[in-house]
Amino acid sequence: MRKLYGTALAVVMASAALMTAGCGQGLLGGDDAGSAEKKDEPIVLGMLIPQSGSEAAIGPYMSNAAQLAVDEINAKGGVLGRKLELKTADDACDPQTAAAGANKLVTAGVHVSIGGYCSGATLPTLPIFGKAGIPMIIPAANSQELVDQKLKNVFLINGTGSQQAGAAAAWMTKDGATKVALMHDNTSYSKDIALRTQTLVDEPGGPETAILEAVTPKESDYSANITKVLAKKPDYVYWTGYFQEGGLIARQLRQAGYQGKIMVGDGSVSPKLIEIAGAEAATGVYATMTQTPDTLQGAESWIADYTKKFGSEPGPYSNQAYDAVRLAAEAVTKAGGTDGQKVIAALEAIDGFSMFSGPLKFTPEHTLSTGGFQILVVKDGKFALQDALQ
Template sequence: MRAIPLKSFASLAALGLLVTGCGQGLLGGGDSGDQAAKQDGPIVLGMLIPQSGSEAAIGPYMSNAAQLAVDEINAKGGVLGRQLQLKTADDACDAQSAAAGANKLVTEGVNVSVGGYCSGATLPTLPIFAKANIPMIIPAANSQELVDQKLKNVFLINGTGSQQATTAEKWITKQGAKSVALMHDNTSYSKDIAVRTQALLDPPGGADAVITEAVTPKESDYSANITNVLDKKPDFVYWTGYFQEGGLIARQLRQAGYKGSIMVGDGSVSPKLMEIAGAEAAEGVYATMTQTPDTLEGAEGWIEAYKKKYNAEPGPYSNQAYDAVRLAAEAITKAGGTDGAKVVSALEAIDGFSMFSGPLKFTPEHTLASGGFQILVVKGDKFILQDALK
């Protein structure tokens, strides 16, 4: 599913995409001391992102876009007469680091969490934010395991692993693949997509043979895994993990003589994949991915605003991070304040809020009604839109 066309950056404001402050205080008003300070001080948004480790390239895209949204909202008067403030913490795409980062943000008094990239790192933060009564708007992490925790404060604005697997199966079937190798790294996110894709391919009408191969992340040589896979003679390989390993696997598959199709999951959609794989091996690699700045119709004005502020192109998950901040501001406005339970209720009641992915309405599971996954393909140094599978 493509985003609803947005004719210009000016039209974003006209459609109400930029949240304006209401110029009113919080419900209940007037206590002195700490309570008054909380009501008059900034509304703090917390963002856990990878700022170190193998996925660190993604962090700046997300934090820059989130800060862009914060600055725009503050320039319009803030939210309920208060300014927004963004605080980030490094999760390093690692469960232990993420838990430490979440506790740090809780201690710093964040009102809403708007981060989460790696699902395996996001999972251990869920109970930490839930215990602190902090709503979570997760812009990128999308393992079904996040949904399966059934926590009332958790909302996903990226498509789920189940929705990504459905898109993958449709594309693989459309390509007429007869023998498919599904490669994952045993993390929550990656294995979830592989398992769900396998289940969809196994029934009649799917591939004749489905091979699964688990690799160890953060290695430099996957030749043994490549040999295991190629011994089964697949004509389609789908890597469901992150770009560091994805780039190596694509390069080593081609070096081993594999001529069939290669596809990667959304965690591998990054310029780094082409850099690691090399231009020749990366060319023609497909990807299952939600909207990226390059595939958003009518977002030229927003892209220019990002480039003007940061002197860089917006990358994967920048638009989702931008929307996470805007959605948090909308929910706080509707809730009349930052009380966690009221913000959660406001998020549940959202119906038609305009985002880059289209009008938002959450399912009872707090996921998008439609995942918005599309097929991209590497052409030169970019992932471009191949097929929206309408």
């Protein structure tokens, strides 16, 4: 899920190029690939998450859940007789901060990367982890641009932007929409979902796009954008950006007299959206979202374990982060060690591995075979399951 800047990759290519094979301990052609495994040392998992900035509320959900999985696996003897160790670094949902964090994790000798929330911060880390030969299991970031890099070491375990657009278009069509306003923040992630949704809703037999409106992130007043949107008289507004702007847009739409339906993308699924919008404006807001802990059937004991350990309930992307650790452990086990090429081959061969999202099998593009997007709705002050479309 998540912000993706079109120039992010170019911004940090120089940073990736400065890395040497020696400092990276590259897994595809470095120490582990050419020498015996260091049996007495831990298997280190690296996690880039937002620990500062506007999306910082998500970071603890992901790191806590990953640590829970690490602790559970270690309590059962670890992986191949070695303990797992989790190292985190801040990406602030910012390309340059993320590049610095990725370099930090590479220098720390991580064997597998299991992070990635904002796509804009994840994209520039691809060449850094790639040059170091580190397999990447990305639990949240899902822009199609990540997939389009066609990198052998990159695997996504969240549904893609095209799958999210499909879920959004299907729901709005099913719900009787006739004119849809699509609003995005002009970053590649958000704009990509909006454009893909536009293509789908404009197909024969569906609603039509009333307007495609771009806003500037981090502003406090979107009244000019909202005036343009309402002039087109939409009966559905779909915001594909993040909760900070999404909460303001929902509130300001209602203040402007809009009585139609509002839907937001997965980047806006946060209690913070409800807090920013206010309970009245947020009530009834729909969302396209992959599984969250409170929409997972049979997850009660896992939620209880998380809550007992960390003193608060798990939030968005905690279940995906938990599964990223489990998947990394499974791949290392199947590979017989941390050799990068063997771990990648093991990930590609995964067929039926049990995750919260269901049995896992990757497509040739290293994405989920099934999208798993659900429709949520704000009810009684929280996002709750409305309908499952896939």
